[in-house]
Structure formats: structure tokens, C-alpha cells
Amino acid sequence: MHMGKHSKRFISQKALVDRSKQYSVDEAVALLKQTGQAKVNSAVELHAHLGLDPKQSSQQVRTTVKLAHGTGKKIRLAAIVSEGLVKEALAVGATEAGAEELINKIKSTEQTPYDIIVAGSDMMSKLVPIAKILGTRGLMPSPKSETVSPNPVKTITELLGGKISFKSDESSNVHLLIGRVGFEDTQLKENIEGAIEAIKKAKPDETKGTYFQSCYVCTAMGPSIRIRV
Secondary structure, eight states: OOOOOOOHHHHHHHTTSOTTOOBOHHHHHHHHHHHSOGGGTOEEEEEEEEOOOTTOGGGOOEEEEEOTTOOSOOOOEEEEOOGGGHHHHHHTTOSEEESHHHHHHHHHHOOOOOSEEEEEGGGGGGGGGGHHHHHHTTOOOOTTTTOEESSHHHHHHHHHTTEEEEEOOTTSEEEEEEEETTSOHHHHHHHHHHHHHHHHHTOOTTOOSOSEEEEEEEETTSOOEEBOO
């Protein structure tokens, strides 16, 4: 695969980062500020490689974390709830909410312009007609991702308030959006530390050896900065 040349800006940013060093979170935040694009308020990401055996289902990480300061991203959330909860769901920030009419809309248009879909527990049996559409797009509400709830209004409030779900992939990596370069230093630090703590708590009992193989933070278009865990 042909790789395009890095820009002069990226090369100058990369020179700021010592690839042989593991930085403290404070040092990493300072570097994120130097290597991020303030004009576009670049996203800040955390990437960790974990000592898991991805072939073992018992060694997969799947959990949630409540980021103290959110991700900085506006979340498009649809709520499939009973008629009596539609107004409440919209009032706490759902982009769209409905019962059977929303299910029918998704079925007929096959359009899902959402980042997350939350469903009330009582609505799950009614999602069968759109299960394939949602499933192939990673939008099917699930207890594992905490997007199915007997109290969907509370769930919506939590998700829009900075609660995110994440899981390890087939290479035993986890990837999280943890903020924006325009956040205050303390906000980025607290979000990074909160994400690391959540990954630590999710360590499967069967895991042997070093759990955190490596952990990096970076801005969307900036170089990776390795941090001590």
C-alpha cells in the first residue's frame, strides 16, 4: 500500500515526542497541546494494547467509563421507548425518540443517522424487524453496552453526560475518544486517568502476564505519545 508523505507540520510535531520515553500523564497532556490543532479543536484519543488472548471469550474486555468531562463530541442518540417516555427522552437530550413509529421509520428508510440507540427493556421484543439493520451497523441496543434499560431516560442522561462503552478488538487493543485538544489541561488529565482506571478494572481474571502492554494518547492528526501506566 502506498503511504502518502507526512506534512512538514506532522514531522515537526513528531520531533517533539521522544519515542523511547514513557511520559507521565501531565507531560503527555502538555505535548497534546503542542501537537494538536487548536483551530479545529482536534479529537484526543487513547489507544492501549492489552495482554489478552483474543481467542478466549473470557479474555475480552467490554465495559463502560464515565468520563468526568465528556468526549467533546455531540452525540446523535435515538431512543426507542414507550409512548409515555418519548417527551422525557427528548427533554434530556435524545436527538430523536419514539416507539413503534420510530421502529417503522428505520425499517422503511433503512436510515440510521445516529451514534447510539438506546431502548427501553419493554421495547426489545419489538426491535426484531430492524435487528439486522441495527446489528450490521453496531447500533443494536445491548445490555453489555448498557444501551438497554428499564429506565432509559436515566441511561440517556448518563450517555450524553460522558459515559461511553468500549471493548477490546481482535488484536487486543482498545480505542477511546477521550476529549478535545481545547479542553483544559486538568480536564484532559482526569479523562485520561479515568479511562486508564476503567481499563484496569475490566482486566479479566484469566489474564496472565503484563496486562498493559502499551498505552498511547494522540490527537487525531498528531503523533502518538506513550504514557506510563
